[in-house]
Amino acid sequence: xxxxxxxxxxxxxxxxxxxxxxxxxxxxxxxxxxxxxxxxxxxxxxxxxxxxxxxxxxxxxxxxxxxxxxxxxxxxxxxxxxxxxxxxxxxxxxxxxxxxxxxxxxxxxxxxxxxxxxxxxxxxxxxxxxxxxxxxxxxxxxxxxxxxxxxxxxxxxxxxxxxxxxxxxxxxxxxxxxxxxxxxxxxxxxxxxxxxxxxxxxxxxxxxxxxxxxxxxxxxxxxxxxxxxxxxxxxxxxxxxxxxxxxxxxxxxxxxxxxxxxxxxxxxxxxxxxxxxxxxxxxxxxxxxxxxxxxxxxxxxxxxxxxxxxxxxxxxxxxxxxxxxxxxxxxxxxxxxxxxxxxxxxxxxxxx
Ligand code: SAH
Numbered sequence: 001x002x003x004x005x006x007x008x009x010x011x012x013x014x015x016x017x018x019x020x021x022x023x024x025x026x027x028x029x030x031x032x033x034x035x036x037x038x039x040x041x042x043x044x045x046x047x048x049x050x051x052x053x054x055x056x057x058x059x060x061x062x063x064x065x066x067x068x069x070x071x072x073x074x075x076x077x078x079x080x081x082x083x084x085x086x087x088x089x090x091x092x093x094x095x096x097x098x099x100x101x102x103x104x105x106x107x108x109x110x111x112x113x114x115x116x117x118x119x120x121x122x123x124x125x126x127x128x129x130x131x132x133x134x135x136x137x138x139x140x141x142x143x144x145x146x147x148x149x150x151x152x153x154x155x156x157x158x159x160x161x162x163x164x165x166x167x168x169x170x171x172x173x174x175x176x177x178x179x180x181x182x183x184x185x186x187x188x189x190x191x192x193x194x195x196x197x198x199x200x201x202x203x204x205x206x207x208x209x210x211x212x213x214x215x216x217x218x219x220x221x222x223x224x225x226x227x228x229x230x231x232x233x234x235x236x237x238x239x240x241x242x243x244x245x246x247x248x249x250x251x252x253x254x255x256x257x258x259x260x261x262x263x264x265x266x267x268x269x270x271x272x273x274x275x276x277x278x279x280x281x282x283x284x285x286x287x288x289x290x291x292x293x294x295x296x297x298x299x300x301x302x303x304x305x306x307x308x309x310x311x312x313x314x315x316x317x318x319x320x321x322x323x324x325x326x327x328x329x330x331x332x333x334x335x336x337x338x339x340x341x342x343x344x345x346x347x348x349x350x351x352x
Contacts, residue, residue, distance in 0.1 A: 003084075004033065004059040005131030005138065008171055009178065019054055027180070033061065034181040037142045063135045064089075081139070083108070083132060087125055090158055091136040093143075099152030100144060104136045106169055107160025112194050113229045114215070116259060118293045119159040127165040133172035137182055154184050156191045157213075163191075163199035173210065186210050192257065197234040197242040204246040212246060213255035213286070214239070218265050219273035227265075240277065247282050254283035259290050262301040266309040275316035284319035 007015065013026040025047065032044045039062045041047075041055045067088060068080035075095040080088055092103040108125040110117070141151050154176060156162045162169050173189060175181040186209035193200065194215045203212065218224035224231040234242075243254060256278070260266055274285060287310060290300035301309075306322060313320040 001060050002058060003063045003129065003131040003135070004055070004061055005063060005134045005175075006129055007131075008174060009180065016051070019051070021051055025051060029055070030180055034138065034175060034178075037138055037145065039142075062139075063132055064139050079140075081136070083128075089128065089132070089136070091140065092158065093140055096153075100149055101153035101155060102137055102140050102151050103155045103158050104133060105158035105160050106133055106156060106162045106165045110160050111164070112161050114194060114217075115227050116217075116261065116290065116293070116296055116298045118295070121295055124160070124164075127168060128160070130168040130171035133165075133169060134175050134182075137172075137176050137184075141182060151182070151184060153188045154190070155213075156189075161194055161196070163193045163196045163203070166199055166202070170206070173208075177210075190255070194228060194230045195234055195239045196230065197238045200239075200242040201245050204242075204249045209252070211252060211255065212250075213257055214243065215259075216256040216285070217259045217261075219270040219277065223265060227261075236277065240281075243281070243283070252282075254281065256283055256285050257288055258285050259288050260301045260306050260309065261290055262299040262305070264298070266301060266305065268312060271309065271312035271316055271318075274313060275318050278318055284321060285313060286321050286323055288323045 009026065009030055012030055013023050016025045016029070017023055028046055029044065032038050032047070036043075038044065041052050041059075041061065044052060047055075063084060064081040066079060067082040070078045072078075077093040079091045079093070081091060082088055087108045089105045089108060091105060094101045094103065105128065107127050109122040110119040111124040113120045137151065137154065144151060156169065169191070176184050177186050177189065190211040190213050191203075192213040192215060200212070200214075215228070216224075218227055218231075221231060221235045224236065231239075247254065258265070258274075278285070287306060289306065290298055292299065310320055310322050
């Protein structure tokens, strides 16, 4: 059996045409899948019984099973999903004044090895299929349908490196963004990457309006290589030259994410270096409080120090924002819930 969410709109059209049906049938099926969000082919009432039988013998609709859920005091909800092969992934739902935002995963585990991040505690098992990436959004929207609420925003900031699963992500985002699909506006979708420079250059040529965020987290190569192994492959010079290509081809403001790691990356020297790096760029720094991870020694800096660093950057003419903390009490940082669940169950995984 195949997951039907893996089919793009065009592939669905080919599928129905190959079986001798008119192309508009694909539009109807697509509508049932992504607008009405049914989980049973039998509910597709304007589709003929023989086409439903075809679909039923070849495809399944729902590809995620809820394994666990945590609700934070600030309204953030974290879902742990079991995939068809029993792998676990995490998806987060956040409530902001401007609406509801989903944070989705792109891989089972992650190979990027960032020192502060819980996702990399468990190495990558596999990429998610486009259907599993899309499935997280459909599941959450279906969950919100009960209260007549809509997902307005999407961040690709869960477990995994999005640009290490590029094609599947782009395919999923197409249906997520499609007015005939889930219909989340492109400008309300943000992709975060640890900085795979050649993929940033590829994304620059994509001609899409999604926002791009880069996990910067350090202001010089020495520190960044210590925190993020990807910096050894693509040091700041390569990263920033890719970002300049992106900015030349896209009139979108870049987000540079910067974790506030106590005693590590937020003194005057870091502010000076960041000001130099960002000079002339259409970019801003988003300072992010660090969610404590049990297995890691890092600490977030105090609110006072966060504000001091914010001021240091402002004084140097850097565009900067300070992100509000979300879901700290429910292990909401990338990979935390999954790592914890697997550790507690002491399953087949080995901790490195
Ligand atoms: N691999 C991608 C996307 C996933 S991580 C990337 O690196 O950008 C999404 C963001 O959360 C990244 O900026 C990441 O560095 C950050 N992050 C990781 N662990 C965190 C933690 N414990 N607390 C706060 N942010 C964290």
